[in-house]
Amino acid sequence: MKFQGVLFFPVTPFAADGSLDEERLAQHIENGVAAGAGGVFVACGTGEFHALTPDEIERATRVAVETTAGRVPVLAAAGGPTPVARDHADRVARAGADGILLLPPYLVTAPQRGLVRYVEEVTAASDLPVIFYQRGTARLTADTAAEIAALPKVVGLKDGLGDIERMHRIVRAVRAVPGTENFQFFNGLPTAEMTAPAYHGIGVPLYSSAVFAFAPEIALAFHRALAEADRPLLDTLLDEFYGPLVQLRDEVPGYAVALVKSGVALRGLDVGGVRAPLVDPSPEHIARLAKLIDRGLEVVAA
Secondary structure (H helix, E strand, C coil), X not given: CXXXXXXECCCCCECCCCCECHHHHHHHHHHHHHHCCCEEEECCCCCCHHHCCHHHHHHHHHXXXXXXXXXXXXXXXXXXXXXXXXXXXXXXXXXXXXXXXXXXXXXXXXXXXXXXXXXXXXXXXXXXXEEEEECCCCCCCHHHHHHHHCCCCEEEEEEXXXXXXXXXXXXXXXXXXXXXXXXXXXXXCCXXXXXXXXXXXXXXXXXXXXXXXCCHHHHHHHHHHHHCCCHHHHHHHHHHHHHHHHHHHCCCCCHHHHHHHHHHHHCCXXXXXXXXXXXXXXXXXXXXXXXXXXXXXXXXHC
């Protein structure tokens, strides 16, 4: 399973009664694949994994698999307490996913040996390849990352910490392990484009793009500019779109998800609001987001 291009993390649409809206999810995913997504990561962070039932994760995964119809890889999330994560892994495998994004254990801060054990026990629940998500309570040393990378089903590591030195050490340690030539690293920070140039410099070219969910034109233009070292376009997008977007995102906890949902709605697909404990953006913030989207589209159309 080799990824190229922009990785698409769809939101999870909810109907007026709060239930999972499978029809709108299928439309949202189809729009993203048609726009040029390199892979679909359904029911993950942007998809409100924290607020979904195991059954909803399985159903969302099935919708993604049926909608993509083999055009791009589909991965779904597993995480939380070990028995729950194992159940997630079994469910998304049953739904036809190509792989798993393994999120951290719930709350507990574990020793490094415990994190390895967590990955071992969850990966035993299915035959699917796994990408381990380093964030929150799951902070790996370089040695632990190399040990996890050597596990048979682990094919990648996604970083959500933003510690460039730690990640650089991890990349170098993993690359020193025989047989990890095809192991893949991902920048998983919110609004990852802001740090994509720095991660690219330490050997982490892949990143998740929340912006792709509502403005694929902007996300794809940024990705091309990064690949082609088009510094003027990169700087303009970072200064006039991504930077202000991050500033808005940081004004309210949870906006890394809620603003994306509002962005999808602004672009024409009503995907409902976010589930508690997140809150939907205020009208003022939605208006600011709309202006930012317009400006970003102007930049890439110039």
